Amino acid sequence: MSVVDGTKSAGYDYGTEGVARSPVSLEELRELETAAGLGDEERRYLRLAGEVLADQAEAMVDAWRARMGAQEQLAKWFYGPDGKPDERYKAAIKPRFVRWVIDLCTRPFDQAWLDYQEEIGRRHAPDGKNATDEAQTPPLVPLRYVLAFSAIVVTSAREFLARKGHSTEDVERMHAAWTKAVMLTITLWARPYAKEGLW
Amino acid sequence: MSVVDGTKSAGYDYGTEGVARSPVSLEELRELETAAGLGDEERRYLRLAGEVLADQAEAMVDAWRARMGAQEQLAKWFYGPDGKPDERYKAAIKPRFVRWVIDLCTRPFDQAWLDYQEEIGRRHAPDGKNATDEAQTPPLVPLRYVLAFSAIVVTSAREFLARKGHSTEDVERMHAAWTKAVMLTITLWARPYAKEGLW
Secondary structure (H helix, E strand, O other), X not given: OOOOOXXXXXXXXXXXXXXXXXXXXXXXXXXXXXXXXXXXXXXXXXXXXXHHHOOOHHHHHHHHHHHHHOOHHHHHHHEOOOOOEOHHHHHHHHHHHHHHHHHHHHOOOOHHHHHHHHHHHHHHOOOOOOOOOXXXXXXXXXXXXXXXXXXXXXXXXXXHHHHHOOOHHHHHHHHHHHHHHHHHHHHHHOHHHEOOOOO | OOOOOOOOOOOOOOOOOOOOOOOOOHHHHHHHHXXXXXXXXXXXXXXXXXXXXXXXXXXXXXXXXXXXXXXXXXXXXXXXXXXXXXXXXXXXHHHHHHHHHHHHHHOOOOHHHHHHHHHXXXXXXXXXXXXXXXXXXXXXXXXXXXXXXXXXXXHOHXXXXXXHOOOHHXXXXXXXXXXXXXXXXXXXXXXXXXXXXXX
């Protein structure tokens, strides 16, 4: 088990009435899954990845955050009005970020999952940033940093997937499934940023 | 050498006055490269990937297109007013798509490269779709399919990178560099789709 479970953390509203219905339909979600190449085999390897990453998810988030913290252009969206990192805000987000890793591997891509991806997207965009945690950081994380940093989220996962003694082929398949699932997530997160009709 | 070189194809305006200046600055590009983890080592492995993929780029594009053609939700953005694939349009695009693979691995990420990524983004969005090739297909490829399909562009490259006898470690490093470079590209292509101030 991960040190941080995340399901009990403030603002983790997965599957609750606190999360609005996504404007994306389940049919559109299925089309996106197919576009990203997420089929039954990928779902199986994603579940295996969930087992492999369960006790590593916090370390992954720590590694990503260390990287973000070292780059002003990524870090500043989490600064308070005093121009310094808002540690309370970051601490509130962290268990949800850890939980995202686990949820991505283990949850079915159903209405609750779809709704929560929209909610996470909103919390990065002006629609919802700061609101959940009553923070006073800048009103968004610009889309370009969400997209560019996903390259790190995708590539850095490989070494974590390789740490539990699986064959190179299984690691490769888990990594491909992870990549596709991350890209599906990022696709959904991008929706609140897009001009009307262009998403 | 690839069968399709691409540099001589109609509409391939890389580095010419036909391409407008990107609204993204070179400084912003550098920040995005850092965010995506594209450093000197990645550039070296990207150049190696360029050698490995040079004579395979057309096969990669053929594989991607076969996949797109088999999915209505991906294919229909290339249909003409008669509801059938616009083969003339697709034929016009193909050598530029092949060239994109090579350019991504081999071109410096300078002003000309930056400008051309903006141009490619515009050609997927209502700003510029159909114009270059005087086609009458739908006015955009929705952002969600550009993003979701990038999962295929990223993951499918691995087997092509592994075909020239490089060590597993070198294949892995080339693949990570490819992933980061694709995500950087997609990030730039997304700009014309984003609401003012949110990109």
